[in-house]
Amino acid sequence: MMETKSPIVQLPAGKETVTVKLINAVNFGPAILNRFMAPPVPSVTTHKTHSPSLCFLIEHGSGRKLVWDLGIRKDYDNYAPSIATYIPTTNYDIQVKVNVIDILEENGIRGSEIEAVIWSHWHWDHIGDPSTFPPTTDLVVGAGFKEAMLPGAPANPESPIRESDYAGRNLREISFDGPHSLRIGRFPAFDYFGDGSFYLLDSPGHAVGHLCGLARTTTGPDTFILLGGDVCHYPGIFRPSEHLPVPESISPHPCNPQSDLPFCPGSAFDDLQKSRGRKPTDTLYDMTYGLDIPLATTTVGHLQDLDCNENVFVIIAHDGSVRDGVDHFPKSLNAWKEKGWGNMLSHLQASTSDTHMATMQLQNKEHCRINTDIAARKIGSTERAGVLDVPHYGSPDWDCLLGPESGKSASGLPSGCQPLGARPSATTPHFDPAMYLIVVVLKLDP
Numbered sequence: 001m002m003e004t005k006s007p008i009v010q011l012p013a014g015k016e017t018v019t020v021k022l023i024n025a026v027n028f029g030p031a032i033l034n035r036f037m038a039p040p041v042p043s044v045t046t047h048k049t050h051s052p053s054l055c056f057l058i059e060h061g062s063g064r065k066l067v068w069d070l071g072i073r074k075d076y077d078n079y080a081p082s083i084a085t086y087i088p089t090t091n092y093d094i095q096v097k098v099n100v101i102d103i104l105e106e107n108g109i110r111g112s113e114i115e116a117v118i119w120s121h122w123h124w125d126h127i128g129d130p131s132t133f134p135p136t137t138d139l140v141v142g143a144g145f146k147e148a149m150l151p152g153a154p155a156n157p158e159s160p161i162r163e164s165d166y167a168g169r170n171l172r173e174i175s176f177d178g179p180h181s182l183r184i185g186r187f188p189a190f191d192y193f194g195d196g197s198f199y200l201l202d203s204p205g206h207a208v209g210h211l212c213g214l215a216r217t218t219t220g221p222d223t224f225i226l227l228g229g230d231v232c233h234y235p236g237i238f239r240p241s242e243h244l245p246v247p248e249s250i251s252p253h254p255c256n257p258q259s260d261l262p263f264c265p266g267s268a269f270d271d272l273q274k275s276r277g278r279k280p281t282d283t284l285y286d287m288t289y290g291l292d293i294p295l296a297t298t299t300v301g302h303l304q305d306l307d308c309n310e311n312v313f314v315i316i317a318h319d320g321s322v323r324d325g326v327d328h329f330p331k332s333l334n335a336w337k338e339k340g341w342g343n344m345l346s347h348l349q350a351s352t353s354d355t356h357m358a359t360m361q362l363q364n365k366e367h368c369r370i371n372t373d374i375a376a377r378k379i380g381s382t383e384r385a386g387v388l389d390v391p392h393y394g395s396p397d398w399d400c401l402l403g404p405e406s407g408k409s410a411s412g413l414p415s416g417c418q419p420l421g422a423r424p425s426a427t428t429p430h431f432d433p434a435m436y437l438i439v440v441v442l443k444l445d446p
């Protein structure tokens with residue numbers, strides 16, 4: 001097993017939990033990476049798949065219910081005019097058929113049961129259409145929101161939000177120095193229900209008053225899901241980290257657990273980082289998009305303090321690997337740790353999705369040589385194995401990674417590294433819930 005890092009943040013004790021359910025109402029893209037992050041990884045310009053904008057239903061034992069973010073409204077032409085005219089300039093393909101409220105109602109949850117919609121921040125891909133909820137539903141926003149954002153359109157025709165988003169309902173701005181406030185790690189926090197089951201975290205930088213959520217999902221041991229919103233657009237902006245580096249070896253071997261040989265991640269990731277002026281323990285990318293990038297980068301440090309805790313599962317809004325790897329509403333995420341969807345998992349999905357891009361380009365080149373480089377990290381779920389999409393992974397160019405079984409040489413492997421020996425897939429029997437995420441960083445010979 002992997003060594004477990006001792007948590008550097010003492011999470012608050014508590015006896016109450018909330019139930020967290022993931023709602024994936026929209027996928028959109030492609031995101032052009034250089035708008036959001038740098039320095040570039042050679043051959044990688046966009047994500048493999050469209051990104052979700054994840055929303056969550058949060059249910060308290062008392063019956064009180066919250067909705068975390070609303071994604072993109074299905075009638076996105078009806079955003080405030082400044083946004084409605086902006087969206088076509090992104091060239092995004094936006095796949096959205098329903099609003100979050102529709103998904104709730106289809107499953108017997110009425111809008112009147114939702115105490116509040118929480119906006120992680122005001123960006124169009126998160127705010128949906130709050131007016132689809134009855135006036136009894138509060139709209140919760142982060143510190144500084146009202147001052148910076150009111151009024152919406154049409155009172156302020158330039159505003160990116162609409163007055164109808166908040167008109168006639170309680171627009172509740174969270175204060176992090178009043179009652180129910182505390183600190184969790186370096187985050188100012190607010191205990192929403194007052195019983196330690198769900199905290200809001202002040203996480204500014206990406207947008208004014210950006211909020212994260214921290215939901216206690218089990219007790220004994222205490223586990224948490226951290227709802228990250230856009231605290232980072234991409235896992236590779238907060239991983240790896242000093243606290244959670246790419247490991248030197250993985251045992252048992254992810255594809256061949258009966259073997260005595262550990263899986264060697266090789267030096268590729270380090271080399272890649274060096275080639276881009278970075279240390280191996282630096283994140284894959286720096287963020288280049290946001291309201292206040294230095295402040296947002298400080299916030300990323302706070303996030304990393306929690307991300308290395310094996311009892312905290314960080315889910316950022318646009319993480320397609322989490323979308324593809326966990327149960328969705330109406331099922332709950334609470335057993336994430338038991339199911340192996342957990343935090344150690346999350347590492348470098350970034351690179352994995354990038355790898356598909358690199359691979360596809362590789363397939364188009366003749367006589368290219370793979371300087372392999374395989375980094376791996378323990379992750380949690382069977383589904384996660386799906387990130388190693390077989391059609392790409394199993395392409396002829398990959399056979400040299402598979403060792404003698406493929407009849408090709410493994411000469412591309414760095415010395416000391418073992419070939420995978422088998423072609424993993426989501427259905428490979430030994431891809432059991434103690435799974436590994438394998439990150440392959442390819443370098444193309446010109």
Ligand SMILES: [Zn+2]
Pocket residue numbers: 123125126230317318
């Ligand atoms: Zn976003």
